[in-house]
Amino acid sequence: MICVAGIIVHQESVCAMYGSGLSSACVVDIGDQKTSVSCVEDGISHRNTRLCLxxxxxxxxxxxxxxxxRAGFPYRECQLSNELDCLLLQQLKETLTHLDQDISGLQDHEFQVRxxxxxxxxxxxxxxxxxLQAPMALFYPASFGIVGQKMTSLQHRSHGDPEDPHDEHYLLSTQSKQEQSAKAAGDRKALPKSGLYDDARGQSVDGLDRAHMQEAELGSSQNNCMIPGNDPEEPPSAAFSRKNAMSQFEGKVLGLDKAILHSIDCCASDDTKKKMYSSILVVGGGLMFHRARQFLQHRILNKxxxxxxxxxxxxxxxxxPKDMDPRLIAWKGGSLxxxxxxxQxxxxxxxxxxxxxxxxxxxRAAFVW
Incomplete structure (x- = not known):
């Protein structure tokens, strides 16, 4: 922020939707070191569906x-720590690897080292x-040999920010107080006046009751905020499935196809799930292999x-989408x-x-920060 005049902050998955021209899709962003999955509907990224691999x-x-x-790579001086060698391996991956199971047998290849x-x-x-085995590792991540690390993470509920006096917890608690005050005011107008209390006493008693109810509501909201995954905006079924997902998948190996299926399954309604199954948008440069689209579509359909x-x-x-480079879709959406x-x-x-x-x-953010 120090070196720029101004910025607009938005979610990468939503920017990919802008760049592709789609209205709703399950966005799969396969980058160089991480893969993120999120279901976006009408420009809104559903928090329950977000995964990071x-x-x-x-x-x-x-x-x-x-x-x-293992197959006898002739360039024995190749090192992953060398930048030029990494560029060479990147080029070999983009030109040789594929996900076409109809291609089999040994083939001779040539390459130059400069x-x-x-x-x-x-x-x-x-x-x-x-x-074929190298890109297949995206669907069987155990092949990467990093099983012991955290392979899958879900978005937890925010614990608040001490620098932000109006963080999410404050907004939730004040919203509950306002709703409770409006409800109490409506009940007071609906009730008939009693002869036991005069008008002033009725107002004072009602004010005390409302204050106690607000304190109870505030305490309940704060307690709920301390429970990970417990969101007042979530329906009970979604919160229950989210808690199960956190205990089932977090920290474990999860293939690309299973991550997409789990993200779609976390959508709130069947109509939204149907939209996501009908439109799975893959962006980033991590799945640019021959027949990758057909292979992923086949695995999703079968599972x-x-x-x-x-x-x-x-x-x-x-x-x-629109014959664009998938590595540039999110950037194009951000510029648009x-x-x-x-x-503005x-x-x-x-x-x-x-x-x-x-x-x-x-x-200023267009989503809940």
Missing amino acids: TYGGSDVTRCLFWLMQ HPDSPALLYQMRLGDEK MPPSFRRLVDNVEVVTR LACLDTT ELWVFQREWHRFGIRMLRE
Whole structure:
């Protein structure tokens, strides 16, 4: 914030929706080191559906390098710590790997190694199933060899920010107090006046009762905020499924297809789930393999709940909306968002940030911060 004049803060999944031109979709963002899944409906990212997987395209590159070494990779000086070698492995991954199960058998390949102030070296190698096994590791993450680490994380409820006096907990508690006050005022108007109390005494007693009710409501809201996953905005069924998901998946290996199915299953209604199954948007540069769209679509179709197979007409996986580069879709959506007349009030300028700090995000962000 110090070096820029102003920014607009928005969610990457929503920006991908703007860039692709879709209204609702399950957005799968496969980056270099992480993969995120979120269901977006009409420009709103549902918090219960957000997952973050701690693997991405670089893990596929590392897996391919290990498989090629087992197959007799001729460039024995190749090191993952060398930037030029990493670019070479990235190029080999993008040109050789695929997810077409109809391709089998050994094939000969050539590649060149170029270093500054050195002649180009030509190498030959023979690869078979290694070209399929490397991208397949996205669906079987145990192949990455990082099972012991936290592989899957869900979005927890915010614990508040001490620098933000109007954080989420404050808004929830004051909202409950206002609703309770409005309800108590409506009940007082609806009740007939009693002869035992005069008008002034009735008002004072009603005010004391309302104060006690507000304190009880405030205490209840604060207690609920301390329970992870307990959101007053969530229906009981969604909160229950979310708690089960946290205990079942968090910290465990979760393949790409299973993560998508779990994210869609966390949607609140069946209509929303049908929308998500009908439009799965894959962005980022981590799944740019031959036949990747058909392979992912086949796995989702085979593993989706049987009850939805009769309701969903077609499971559609979109990897290149409008023939655009999937690595640039979120950036394009962000640039479009910044140019809209309706988003000009979302800008956070440098002088405002220096004066109010993180509180400006509460006022200007287009989503619940």
